[in-house]
Amino acid sequence: MDARSAEASFAKTGCQLDELLKFLAQEWMTHIVWTLAREDTIRFGALRRALPGAISARVLSLRLKTLEAHGLVTRTDIGAKPLHVEYSLTPEGRNLDAALRRNEILSARFNFPGQ
């Protein structure tokens, strides 16, 4: 691989990392992943209550939808009356969770000060 293609490759992966960062930095995103990782499967309402603080149903729904679109979460419709939907992490989602846990070291490495 010559210098030019290496440069191009770096720029590309750099942008991907940037997208990934913006994706993960969305409000509640990491917490949703972490909470899903603690259960095999969980219902919408239970997930909502399990999250620390108060997330609106609207945002939780949005996040789950994008997580699903990215192949990180599986949505299973169990049945209506009453509605019953289960969410769980895909293997990819579990990889993400594992990576997030590994990267906790990252913040320690920099001694990233919280403000």
Added chain:
Amino acid sequence: MDARSAEASFAKTGCQLDELLKFLAQEWMTHIVWTLAREDTIRFGALRRALPGAISARVLSLRLKTLEAHGLVTRTDIGAKPLHVEYSLTPEGRNLDAALRRNEILSARFNFPGQ
């Protein structure tokens, strides 16, 4: 370390990671770090022109200030008439750059789809 303190510790570092993510996901932030990493030292205007696309002076100034506040960037005032200020990464800043490069693997690991 027992289970309870491990749990507490995880919650804490979890939040730190969250803060770090939101910090890095700010518009232009990673690009500024990457660009600074390519130079030993660089002036405000040159840095601005070196960034891909168009960043406003206002935002660049804001980012550099928070980077400095976090100990990742050093600002050196060379002198007035004409104004001359140099920016460079601190050792911590270089660690961050290195970690970002390493973590590019992260996006590959998940095959994170852009959109």
Added chain:
DNA sequence: CAGGATCCGCCTCGATACTG
């Protein structure tokens, strides 16, 4: 119960104009 629709305030960013 699991959301969708709507409204609305907040924050952020870009553009513009100005300064030492």
Added chain:
DNA sequence: CAGTATCGAGGCGGATCCTG
């Protein structure tokens, strides 16, 4: 040159109301 001040637009998240 290296910013700061101000203004306006857009996006995002919360709250509320509504439904199958």
